[in-house]
Amino acid sequence: MRSYSITYFIAEALKGLWRNGVMSLASIAVLVSCLIVLGAFSSLVANINYNLDEIGAVNQIVAFIDPDTSDEDILALRDSIAAMDNVSAVRYISREEAYQSEKEKYSEYPELFAKLEGDNPYTASLVITFADIDRLVNLEQALGEEESIYKVSKRTDIAATIESFKQTVILIATWFMILLLVVSVFVIINTIKLAVFSRRQEISIMRYIGATSGFIMVPFIIEGVIIGLLSGGAAYGIIRAAYGYAARSVSEQLSFLSVMPFDSIGWYLLGAFLGIGLLCGVVGSLISMRRYLDA
Amino acid sequence: MIEFNRVKKVYPNGTVALEDISFEVGDGEFVFIVGASGAGKSTMAKLLLREEKVTSGHLTVGQMHLDNMPDRVVPYYRRKIGMVFQDFRLFPNKTVYENVAFAMQCIGEPKKNIRRRVPSLLEVVGLEDKLKSFPDELSGGEQQRVALARAIANNPDMIIADEPTGNIDPQKSMEIMNLLVKINSVHKKTVLVVTHEKTLVDYFKKRVITISDGRVVGDHRGGMYG
Ligand SMILES: Nc1ncnc2c1ncn2[C@@H]1O[C@H](COP(=O)(O)OP(=O)(O)O)[C@@H](O)[C@H]1O
Numbered sequence: 001m002r003s004y005s006i007t008y009f010i011a012e013a014l015k016g017l018w019r020n021g022v023m024s025l026a027s028i029a030v031l032v033s034c035l036i037v038l039g040a041f042s043s044l045v046a047n048i049n050y051n052l053d054e055i056g057a058v059n060q061i062v063a064f065i066d067p068d069t070s071d072e073d074i075l076a077l078r079d080s081i082a083a084m085d086n087v088s089a090v091r092y093i094s095r096e097e098a099y100q101s102e103k104e105k106y107s108e109y110p111e112l113f114a115k116l117e118g119d120n121p122y123t124a125s126l127v128i129t130f131a132d133i134d135r136l137v138n139l140e141q142a143l144g145e146e147e148s149i150y151k152v153s154k155r156t157d158i159a160a161t162i163e164s165f166k167q168t169v170i171l172i173a174t175w176f177m178i179l180l181l182v183v184s185v186f187v188i189i190n191t192i193k194l195a196v197f198s199r200r201q202e203i204s205i206m207r208y209i210g211a212t213s214g215f216i217m218v219p220f221i222i223e224g225v226i227i228g229l230l231s232g233g234a235a236y237g238i239i240r241a242a243y244g245y246a247a248r249s250v251s252e253q254l255s256f257l258s259v260m261p262f263d264s265i266g267w268y269l270l271g272a273f274l275g276i277g278l279l280c281g282v283v284g285s286l287i288s289m290r291r292y293l294d295a
Numbered sequence: 296m297i298e299f300n301r302v303k304k305v306y307p308n309g310t311v312a313l314e315d316i317s318f319e320v321g322d323g324e325f326v327f328i329v330g331a332s333g334a335g336k337s338t339m340a341k342l343l344l345r346e347e348k349v350t351s352g353h354l355t356v357g358q359m360h361l362d363n364m365p366d367r368v369v370p371y372y373r374r375k376i377g378m379v380f381q382d383f384r385l386f387p388n389k390t391v392y393e394n395v396a397f398a399m400q401c402i403g404e405p406k407k408n409i410r411r412r413v414p415s416l417l418e419v420v421g422l423e424d425k426l427k428s429f430p431d432e433l434s435g436g437e438q439q440r441v442a443l444a445r446a447i448a449n450n451p452d453m454i455i456a457d458e459p460t461g462n463i464d465p466q467k468s469m470e471i472m473n474l475l476v477k478i479n480s481v482h483k484k485t486v487l488v489v490t491h492e493k494t495l496v497d498y499f500k501k502r503v504i505t506i507s508d509g510r511v512v513g514d515h516r517g518g519m520y521g
């Protein structure tokens with residue numbers, strides 16, 4: 001029965017990391033930076049989604065009614081819109097209601113309304129709540145065909161802006177990540193190559209003795225694994241601390257935004273960090289030992 | 296049984312190291328291989344270890360045809376060969392004990408067997424009182440004895456020693472040769488010794504195969520050098 005000692009493999013891996021300390025630290029530093037970028041961007045995206053969901057609760061557009069339209073026609077229009085596809089509610093706001101609500105809004109400036117001398121400049125409107133933002137275009141088209149509607153305004157403009165901001169963030173983050181991952185793997189490859197190089201004589205003796213490639217490579221793969229896991233752990237710690245700090249300043253200075261509690265993304269981040277770290281470490285060491293695999 | 300059958304070895308740079316080598320070595324034989332520097336002796340050792348492959352001809356060890364041995368089998372095949380080099384090739388930061396133990400660890404020998412076997416191996420080579428020394432605290436002769444203990448650690452069928460006394464004081468060379476003869480006679484291993492030591496070869500009266508320019512030019516039992 002053959003027996004291989006895991007403590008031997010780990011001890012050799014740690015010796016290797018220690019012997020080329022500078023390179024090991026460089027690998028960890030680059031991989032940590034990469035994971036921090038990933039963490040920062042994905043926290044940002046997660047929070048954008050979180051806030052979008054709240055804004056998204058106002059899935060509404062407003063149809064302004066031609067002033068010449070009679071009340072009966074407006075009510076008929078309201079009912080026909082309510083029957084349209086993708087519409088979940090329609091609320092009628094008369095000219096009078098619009099006037100009163102604006103007057104309340106600017107109650108600190110009564111002179112604005114005094115100048116109107118009883119004229120009501122507001123138009124009646126229908127506030128339409130829709131169900132599915134992806135089919136909003138169809139709804140807008142249908143509303144455009146109504147003659148008594150002279151303008152449709154979207155309250156979702158903010159949401160759309162945030163949505164496109166989010167897409168940009170994701171795009172930048174993805175490319176940045178890919179770049180950093182490539183750099184990380186490259187640095188790890190060189191670290192492990194150096195470790196292999198500094199042990200090349202031992203390796204050649206081991207080959208004469210009859211050690212398998214697997215036995216020879218395991219310590220180097222574990223080196224990669226250790227680099228990966230240490231980086232993942234360090235990046236998690238840093239992101240966790242930075243998130244708390246950022247959350248406090250956002251809630252102080254941009255109080256209209258809400259910040260997700262860290263715990264609701266923490267486990268995903270930890271898993272992703274350790275997984276990506278592990279993957280980079282193992283891929284890096286395997287690539288650096290490619291020529292040993294078939295010798 | 297080792298069989299070289301019309302073996303030719305050309306290195307990738309075009310050097311013809313072995314022109315046409317044929318001979319057989321039976322199990323348990325002791326053979327000196329002699330010849331001028333550059334004759335191709337080390338190349339023969341490399342072929343036997345499957346570190347290099349024959350260019351043409353056939354090389355058979357036991358039941359194994361080295362010409363078409365898959366790479367993944369090579370480590371297991373090498374466990375049946377104990378290799379000794381001119382420059383000892385010990386692990387510099389392992390003690391005498393660890394050097395021998397590591398050879399067994401490398402092939403997955405259980406710890407219990409290692410602890411039991413290493414002291415007796417070091418006794419065979421007379422180094423039982425140097426267990427904790429590091430290689431650079433030993434003389435050349437002592438280092439080579441550690442290498443011998445390591446070579447037999449995994450109980451191989453065959454020992455190949457490539458100029459094992461090349462870096463050792465002449466007085467101590469006899470000790471090493473005596474050990475190799477003992478490993479052959481007591482431990483029943485086939486032993487191939489590449490050497491330049493005329494006096495020793497003449498003294499032991501073993502089989503001597505002489506190589507010159509990649510060819511066998513002499514093969515004498517109970518032979519003399521040259
Ligand atoms: N790896 C190699 N590549 C090219 N030529 C080699 C290599 N190894 C040995 N040689 C050449 O092959 C010939 C035989 O070498 P070698 O077997 O080492 O001889 P010996 O051990 O008898 O001194 C020499 O000419 C040597 O230069």
Ligand SMILES: [Mg+2]
Nearest residue numbers: 336337338457
């Ligand atoms: Mg030689």
